[in-house]
Amino acid sequence: MNWITNYVRPKISSLLATRQVPDNLWIKCPETGEMVFHKDLEANQWVVPSSGFHMRIRAKDRLGHFFDDGAYDLVDLPSVAVDPLKFRDQKRYVDRLKENRAKAETDDAVIVAKGAIEGLDIVATVQDFAFMGGSLGMAAGEAIIKGFETAIAERRPLVLFSASGGARMQEGILSLMQLPRTTVAVEMLKEAGLPYIVVLTNPTAGGVSASYAMLGDVHIAEPGAVIGFAGARVIEQTIREKLPDGFQRAEYLMEHGMVDMVVPRHQLKSRIATLLRLLTKAPAEPIAGLIAAEPAEPGEAADAHGDSETQAAVHA
Template identity: 55%
Template sequence: MNWFTRVRNSLPFIPKRTTDDTLWIKCPGCTEMIFAREYHENLDVCPRCEHHGRMGADARLDLLLDGGYRILPAPQVREDPLKFRDTKRYTERLKQARAKSTHSDAFTVADGTVEDFRAVIGVQDFGFMGGSMGMAVGSAFVAGAEHALNVRAPYVVVTAAGGARMQEGILSLMQMPKATVMTRRLKAAGLPYIVILADPTTGGVTASYAMLGDIHIAEPGALIGFAGQRVIQDTIREQLPEGFQRAEYLHKHGMVDMVVHRSELKATLATVLDYLTPRAVA
């Protein structure tokens, strides 16, 4: 034990105190330091460079829905069906993710109104194991679509995912056709299916329900794609354009209908619902 360690251990240091007023956040876009309170009050958007940060499920639902919405119960699925283990057991990773979240998995569905327009909204939380799509996510997506069919309401999904959940192997990939079938059922029933693409939306989610909407709305700067840019470049052996796979590039090339600032997202969604929601004939 050196002299510094002996002195440090013998002194009665007071634990460092932190509050919401003294915490800072480093913007991933401009790298400026921002007060956490200022950042969250600005809907997790940098007030300096307009970089759109990632939002949790509850914050996203509060943003889009009017007060008094109801969160639907999460479907029960078999956990760790493959008894998967890498550096940790899959069950341990789930336990750690749930300790940081108020929900049991990465996809949460709520029933409510958007400026008085009835809607069922499903939100994918990137903070829960990268928003990865496993059986729980697939089952929650299907349950949300089933509920929308039952109540005859539009289904709105906010995507944010790194792709399929590797700990569930082929079972995670099976969620892609399952979710795709539900989007076809919504279409057959004449109900709008609207997708809001948040950062990032990649992998199997992009290859299934994320790109099957009637309307696609993206947040500014959102990364949207199937494979990573480096993988694509190595495959085709060509340099990709600047901003490739970003929301603005996809909008310019017709893959996204509109790019909307987060502060205007609820009003824009309400306008879209006003256009697309079936109206009763008097």
């Protein structure tokens, strides 16, 4: 055995070789420019620790943080015709679908899951912006409707996380028809007497904001989310006026009555659970270490069900 060839030379080569560093090892905060280690960002639910900037989060990652113990069951979704219009622009639509399925690791832009938050059984529908900008096509429309049907059949509240640039142009009128179809599904849930909570994430635009995303019983927005129909630049060019600062941002919409509350991502689970207990008249979550809740003193701002902001949103 030649120990110089078999041992020494490979050892020296490994020490001198250039190490490959992953491209996404550090991620830049869009708001402050700060570089954040991607593992720290992932552990913090993709919220930049120093600035609080809410970055986009993948649908399955969101579900893992949202449900109790990260446990949930995906709902089987209906299959639809692939590329019904035989659409082609710079590349074939079927090729775009294959690329996005590999990138997003989902069949389309919407997934539906069943699970529990703080012991309350719910159905959650999540749009993934990583799949063609969360655009609404036939598959996404069928998935959203399936979520409503599942909630009605199992008597569960439905929580929908919207993230979309609007309708999917590669499916033309077939995409636009999902707007009235999903709106009918919302009405079916309300006729069944079940709560429907919408969480508006960045961005929620186009036909999505003109249909099911703005028809909830309560509308919650993540901080800084862009929410609207047409883009701000298009509006400025149309009306030939400068728009106010923060126009179409979550905080601006809450000030003008379009959103009930703006809630940071880490607080969404507890806030939604509180809202659902109010809307379903479920018993309040027991406080660890206490046998029974002490009666509230006169003049206290909040009761056992939640803070005053939550109460105001429900009774508005």
